Amino acid sequence: MQATSPARPRPASNFELYSWFFMRISAIVLFILALFHLVYMHLVIGLDAITFEIIAERWQSPGWRLFDLFLLVFGWIHGANGLRIVLDDYIHPQGWKVFVKSILYVVTFVLIVLGAYIIFTFRT
Amino acid sequence: MAAITNLFRAVTYRGREGQIAWMLHRIAGVGVFIFLAGHIFDIFLMAFGPEVFDTLLFFYHQFLFKLMIIFGLYLGVLYHALNGIRVVIIDFWPSMNKHQAGLWRVQMVIFALAYIPSAAIMLSRMFDGH
Numbered sequence: 001m002q003a004t005s006p007a008r009p010r011p012a013s014n015f016e017l018y019s020w021f022f023m024r025i026s027a028i029v030l031f032i033l034a035l036f037h038l039v040y041m042h043l044v045i046g047l048d049a050i051t052f053e054i055i056a057e058r059w060q061s062p063g064w065r066l067f068d069l070f071l072l073v074f075g076w077i078h079g080a081n082g083l084r085i086v087l088d089d090y091i092h093p094q095g096w097k098v099f100v101k102s103i104l105y106v107v108t109f110v111l112i113v114l115g116a117y118i119i120f121t122f123r124t
Numbered sequence: 125m126a127a128i129t130n131l132f133r134a135v136t137y138r139g140r141e142g143q144i145a146w147m148l149h150r151i152a153g154v155g156v157f158i159f160l161a162g163h164i165f166d167i168f169l170m171a172f173g174p175e176v177f178d179t180l181l182f183f184y185h186q187f188l189f190k191l192m193i194i195f196g197l198y199l200g201v202l203y204h205a206l207n208g209i210r211v212v213i214i215d216f217w218p219s220m221n222k223h224q225a226g227l228w229r230v231q232m233v234i235f236a237l238a239y240i241p242s243a244a245i246m247l248s249r250m251f252d253g254h
Contacts, residue, residue, distance in 0.1 A: 024211075024212050024215060024216070027205075027208040027209070027211075027212055028209075028212060030205070031205050031208065031209055034201060034205065035201070035202070035205055038197075038198060038201055039242070042193070042198065042246055043242060043245060043246065046249060047184055047185070047190060047193070048185060050181070050184070051174075051177075051178055051181070052170065052173070052174035052177040052178050052181075053174065055167075055170060056170075056174075068167075072164065075160060076160060076164065079153070079156065079157040079160055080157075082153050082154075082157070083153075083154065083157055086150060086153075086154060107161065111161060111164045111165070114164065114165065114168040115164045115167065115168060117168070117171070118167060118168045118170050118171050121171075122170060122171070
């Protein structure tokens, strides 16, 4: 960092500040939730043991449904926002940028809806 | 060709720990994100009942897929998680900035200590016949 670098102009909106803050907070949440999820599903239960029956049993408990909902929302939004930054870095033509980001937002909407739908409505 | 030149320039650029940390963070992040898209969709398939869901689950029981979980997903998530915590520490506690390279080395030791035993357990399970 150069001592003589000029002050940056104040951004018109605080969106990027909130985005930065959200990434840090969701990182801490996901550090606990996502690592627990991976270790629990792969070391405690084991991939081969996971079936429809096991997940149906898990969703008998509202606590697990809430846990999965948190994973879904925090995990995907953290990922989508991260990818938004990556796309900004590598895609320069304005038209392509808008196009690819639009796909990202549509996929985000669809997956959050599908995931939340099954978590909330699942009945055996 | 341009991609190869860029890759070569990226790897040989003398950014040291900070640049390697950032590059791995990004690659792991995008990789986990792609997995997550498929994972949310396959859990959504619970809506179609046990026959459909358990049939499509064969994908998760493939040998190659399990290897990808251990050496791709699990490795990527663990690295991204630990490196992310390092970034959070540095951002919320700016005086740690001058220690970022050292912190990265500490982080990689923690990574090895956590990853190697758990990956070994997952691998041995694969050959246990269940």
